Amino acid sequence: MSHPLSDRINSLPVSQTLAMAAKARELRAEGKDIIGLSLGEPDFNTPDFIKDAAIEAINQNYNSYTPVDGYGELKEAICEKFKRDNNISYKPNQIVVSTGAKQSIANVAQVLLNPGDEVILPTPYWVSYSAIATLCEAKYVEIPSSIETDFKITPEQLEAAITPKTKMIFFNSPNNPSGTIYSEAEYRALAKVLEKYPQIYILSDEIYEHINYDFKPFSFAAIESMYDRTITVNGLAKAFAMTGWRIGYIGAPEWIAKACTKMQGQITSGTNCIAQRAAITAVLAPISKIQYMVDEFKTRRDIVIDLLREIDGFKVNVPEGAFYVFPDISEFFGKTIKGTKIKNASDFSLFILENANVATVTGDAFGSPNCIRISYAASEKDIREAIKRIKEALN
Numbered sequence: 073m074s075h076p077l078s079d080r081i082n083s084l085p086v087s088q089t090l091a092m093a094a095k096a097r098e099l100r101a102e103g104k105d106i107i108g109l110s111l112g113e114p115d116f117n118t119p120d121f122i123k124d125a126a127i128e129a130i131n132q133n134y135n136s137y138t139p140v141d142g143y144g145e146l147k148e149a150i151c152e153k154f155k156r157d158n159n160i161s162y163k164p165n166q167i168v169v170s171t172g173a174k175q176s177i178a179n180v181a182q183v184l185l186n187p188g189d190e191v192i193l194p195t196p197y198w199v200s201y202s203a204i205a206t207l208c209e210a211k212y213v214e215i216p217s218s219i220e221t222d223f224k225i226t227p228e229q230l231e232a233a234i235t236p237k238t239k240m241i242f243f244n245s246p247n248n249p250s251g252t253i254y255s256e257a258e259y260r261a262l263a264k265v266l267e268k269y270p271q272i273y274i275l276s277d278e279i280y281e282h283i284n285y286d287f288k289p290f291s292f293a294a295i296e297s298m299y300d301r302t303i304t305v306n307g308l309a310k311a312f313a314m315t316g317w318r319i320g321y322i323g324a325p326e327w328i329a330k331a332c333t334k335m336q337g338q339i340t341s342g343t344n345c346i347a348q349r350a351a352i353t354a355v356l357a358p359i360s361k362i363q364y365m366v367d368e369f370k371t372r373r374d375i376v377i378d379l380l381r382e383i384d385g386f387k388v389n390v391p392e393g394a395f396y397v398f399p400d401i402s403e404f405f406g407k408t409i410k411g412t413k414i415k416n417a418s419d420f421s422l423f424i425l426e427n428a429n430v431a432t433v434t435g436d437a438f439g440s441p442n443c444i445r446i447s448y449a450a451s452e453k454d455i456r457e458a459i460k461r462i463k464e465a466l467n
Contacts, residue, residue: 080207083206083207084203084206084207085202085203085206087199087200087203087437088199088433088434088436088437089110089111089112089199089433089437092110092421092425092431092432092433092434093108093110093111093431095425095431096108096110096425096431099425099429104429105429106425106429106430106431107429107430107431107450107454107457107458107461108431108450109430109431109432109446109447109448109450109454109455109458110431110432110433110445110447111447111449112248112310112395112396112447112449113309113315113447113449114310114313114315114365114395114449115449115450115451116313116365116368117313118312118313118314118317119312119313119354119361119362121353121357121361122312122314122350122353122354122357123350124353125349125350125352125353125354126346126347126349126350128349129345129346129349129350130346134345134346134349135345136345137341137342137345138341138342138343138344138345138348139342140333140336140337140341140342141167141168141169141329141332141333141336141342142167142168142169142321142342142343142348143169143345143348143349143352144164145352146169146348146349146351146352146355147164147167147169148164149351149352149355149356150162150167150169150321150323150355151163151164151167151323152355152356153355153356154304154323157281157359158278158281158291158293158294158304159291159294160291160293160294160299160304160323162323163326165326165329165330166323166324166325166326166329167321167322167323167329168321168322168324168329168332168333168336169319169320169321169342169343169348169351170319170320170321170322170332170336170340170343171318171319171320171340171343171344172307172309172318172319172320173277173279173305173306173307173309173320173321174200174320175320175336175340176305176307176320176321176322176332177200177201177204177242177275177277177305178204178207179322179332179335179336180275180303180305180322180324180328180332181204181205181207181208181210181240181275182207182208182335183328183331183332183334183335184239184240184273184328184331185205185208185209185210185239185240186208186209186210186239187208187209187210188209188210188211188237189208189210189211189237189238189239189240190210190211190212190213190235190237190238190239191205191210191211191212191213191238191239191240191241191242192212192213192215192230192233192234192238192240192241192242193205193212193213193214193215193241193242193439194214194215194217194224194225194230194241194242194243195214195215195216195217195223195438195439195440196217196223196247196249196250196398196435196438196439196440196443197214197242197244197438197439198244198248198249198277198438199437199438201242201244202439210239211237213233213235213238214439215229215230215233216229216439216440217440218400218440218442219387219388219389219398219399219400219442219443222250222252222389223247223250223252223389223398223440224252224254224258225262227261227262227264227265230262230265230266231265234265234269234272238269238271238272239271239272239273240272240273240274240275241266241272241273241274241275242275242277243259243274243275243276243277243292244276244277244278244279245259245276245278245289245290245393246280246281246283246284246289246391246392246393246394247280247393247394248279248280248394248396249394249396249398249433249435249438249440249443249445250391250394250396250398250440251373251391251392251393251394251395251396251397251398252391252392252393253284253286253287253289253392253393254289254290255287255290256290259290259292259295260295263292263295263297263298266298266301267297267298270301272301273301273302273303274292274298274301274302274303275302275303275305276291276292276293276302276303276304276305277305278291278304278305278306279305279306279307279309279310279320280310280311280393280394281306281311282310282311282359282362282366283310283311283365283366283369283393283394283395284366284392284393285366285369285370285373285392285393286392286393287392289393291304292304293323300325301325302324303322303323303324303325303328304322304323304324305320305321305322306320306321306322306323307319307320307321308320308351308354308355310394310395311362311365311366312354312362313365314347314350314354317344317347317350317351318343318344318347319343319344319347319348319351369395369448369449371452372395372448372450372452372455373390373391373395373397373448375448375452375455375456376397376446376448376455376459377390377397379455379456379459379460379463380397380399380446380459382463383459383462383463383466384466385401385403385404385466386399386400386401386403387399387400387401387402387403388400395447395448395449396445396446396447396448397445397446397448398435398438398440398443398444398445398446399443399444399446400442400443401417401420401442401443401444402417402442402443404420404466405420409423409465409466410427410465412427416434416436416441417434417435417436417441417442417443417444418434418436420434420444421433421434421444423465424461424462424465424466427465428458428461428462428464428465429461430458430461430462432444432445432446432447433445
């Protein structure tokens, strides 16, 4: 039986990361021992100093509706953070606090994109970017990359992808799903291209900013010629282990911030009051307070890379940030393993779920059909056991 749903929702794909997580839960409910390496969620608890701030806010009776764009104290704190960590100067009227960075990105897309506009997505990209563009009736244009280039695009590729309909480009560094970090020099080279096209706006998603191992990420808005055209997106979910608290924010030109506030005011209004009060403490905290999590992620990254390199057919690079590896597994395409024909990354991901009881995410979801995403936001014990199972299933 068909239901009279809108074309809008029918055009929207299901999030592959959430779909794989749901499939893993379903198999666990059947009694199978599934190791989940599919979700992008830290396995740490929120630090106590942040929880204490939330408890204090409850005791101080913060319980009323909040300003649509966020508490003034939180926006001031975010301005301090941008100056301290990113060398970007924003004023509070350029900040909008939202219910997670995903809403921040959706707000920006909704207020800037018209039907028929084009959005450039360097691959690989976070699964929701393309869906958000589709929801805005815009067309997304992929720029391919590969493991050989550490999943980075070149200025020449960017120039070739631009058309008169191009309205936005989404950058994400450190990147989900690849862990790639663009250097300052690489971003400046891309900016040189964009300087020729003043109609293009840049969304810089920096949610994994503090989870870096080899060098500090550079913010696109710190390039003077790009400041007035860049929307910087960040939040607390990843680095502060606050995924369920749902706090994201943007720094943007004032006219874009005002438009996002107008949009948000008709959708969700202001973000949760207790989470915002705790966020003030988190944003102002020195990064040293969360360094223990970053150090642990780096240890796990090194373990995952070493173990995956022992599996024939896996091509692996060294991610510089986030908590994912994104191996190229295209060598398995066309092969039959234990009676299963592997035609693509989706087949491969499903095969290891069913034969190794390990949940990953197909690279098809990220615009990179030769790869799968493996999250190492899991215990070392689970990581070692998961990769052991994968190796056994493939042999």
